[in-house]
Amino acid sequence: MASETQDMLARIAAAADLPALEAERVAALGKQGAITQLLKTLGAMTPEQRQVEGPRIHALREQVSDAIAARKAALEAAVLEKRLATETVDMTLPVSPGPQGSVHPVSQVMDELAEIFADLGFSVATGPEIEDDWHNFTALNIPETHPARAMHDTFYFPQKGELDPGFAEGAMRHLLRTHTSPVQIRTMQARQPPLYIIAPGRVYRSDSDATHTPMFHQIEGLVIDRGIHMGHLKWTLETFLKAFFERDDIVLRLRPSYFPFTEPSAEVDVGYSWEKGRRVVGGADGWMEVLGSGMVHPNVIRACGLDPDEWQGFAFGTGVDRLAMLKYGMDDLRAFFDGDLRWLRHYGFSAFDVPTLSGGVGG
Numbered sequence: 001m002a003s004e005t006q007d008m009l010a011r012i013a014a015a016a017d018l019p020a021l022e023a024e025r026v027a028a029l030g031k032q033g034a035i036t037q038l039l040k041t042l043g044a045m046t047p048e049q050r051q052v053e054g055p056r057i058h059a060l061r062e063q064v065s066d067a068i069a070a071r072k073a074a075l076e077a078a079v080l081e082k083r084l085a086t087e088t089v090d091m092t093l094p095v096s097p098g099p100q101g102s103v104h105p106v107s108q109v110m111d112e113l114a115e116i117f118a119d120l121g122f123s124v125a126t127g128p129e130i131e132d133d134w135h136n137f138t139a140l141n142i143p144e145t146h147p148a149r150a151m152h153d154t155f156y157f158p159q160k161g162e163l164d165p166g167f168a169e170g171a172m173r174h175l176l177r178t179h180t181s182p183v184q185i186r187t188m189q190a191r192q193p194p195l196y197i198i199a200p201g202r203v204y205r206s207d208s209d210a211t212h213t214p215m216f217h218q219i220e221g222l223v224i225d226r227g228i229h230m231g232h233l234k235w236t237l238e239t240f241l242k243a244f245f246e247r248d249d250i251v252l253r254l255r256p257s258y259f260p261f262t263e264p265s266a267e268v269d270v271g272y273s274w275e276k277g278r279r280v281v282g283g284a285d286g287w288m289e290v291l292g293s294g295m296v297h298p299n300v301i302r303a304c305g306l307d308p309d310e311w312q313g314f315a316f317g318t319g320v321d322r323l324a325m326l327k328y329g330m331d332d333l334r335a336f337f338d339g340d341l342r343w344l345r346h347y348g349f350s351a352f353d354v355p356t357l358s359g360g361v362g363g
């Protein structure tokens with residue numbers, strides 16, 4: 001028995017890998033294993049024999065179990081060592097592959113705008129895309145009967161009696177905001193002037209062709225302070241457009257216009273010139289409209305609970321997609337929202353291309 005035990009322990013100690021060790025375990029401690037068989041002989045012994053053999057066989061079983069556990073730990077440690085040795089990382093290799101995907105031009109332009117206006121002391125404000133009638137129209141001096149409402153091709157939510165039987169009696173009518181101008185109202189209501197904000201975001205109108213999509217992006221600007229006049233507006237727009245288009249030869253033309261929420265109102269044209277058969281911003285071969293703007297109407301200031309004799313301001317609004325098209329030379333707005341990977345690879349920006357004024361907002 002003693003030499004059999006020595007053999008068993010020697011085989012366990014020499015097991016080359018975990019499967020070999022498992023085979024040894026089964027041979028010793030499995031149902032038919034040598035030690036299990038020995039344990040079974042205890043039943044047939046006299047009490048005196050058992051008193052001698054019992055502790056001996058149990059000690060033997062313990063010795064074998066300990067030997068198996070020790071060998072198992074050693075083999076597992078060896079496996080781990082080997083894995084660690086093969087999984088080293090060569091820190092001197094170049095990082096590859098490069099980053100996947102790209103930043104959409106709309107996101108890029110919004111980041112550029114935020115960067116430019118942050119430098120002028122403006123912060124970014126937001127508002128909901130599902131708006132109510134009052135914020136989108138009434139508070140902006142567009143009463144119910146105003147013809148400007150018809151111009152907006154608004155997506156309205158159903159009212160009581162239409163599709164939505166749960167619509168609360170007397171509740172305000174909801175809609176998808178048709179412009180970012182309601183953020184002016186929400187900001188004036190939520191915060192005390194002076195206010196210097198921009199509000200980029202999605203807007204919705206029921207309209208679709210090469211230059212219109214049912215969802216598009218606008219950016220709103222609002223300044224409310226004391227003693228603000230149109231000179232401040234013109235300087236701000238000029239500074240912004242020069243930084244955005246990265247040219248000093250930007251010429252602006254303010255054309256008298258009409259918006260219900262500003263008085264006086266001006267449409268802003270920017271001079272363009274021809275370069276390789278393309279219209280590019282800068283120079284003065286012709287004019288194209290880029291912005292709507294004006295001095296915030298006293299009715300709007302009053303609707304937000306402020307005194308228009310104390311607070312004045314200017315506002316402006318423009319299409320972010322349109323700015324992107326002008327700057328980066330795309331000509332079909334619908335391609336912005338097709339999700340075509342070839343288009344995104346061509347016009348997209350690297351995620352590392354973060355616009356900064358020092359590094360250039362050009363992308």
Ligand code: DAH
Pocket residue numbers: 178179180181220221259261262291292293294315316317318
């Ligand atoms: N909300 C206008 C639109 O969607 C754009 C606009 C024009 C915004 C003049 C303004 C503004 O803040 O002063 O067409």
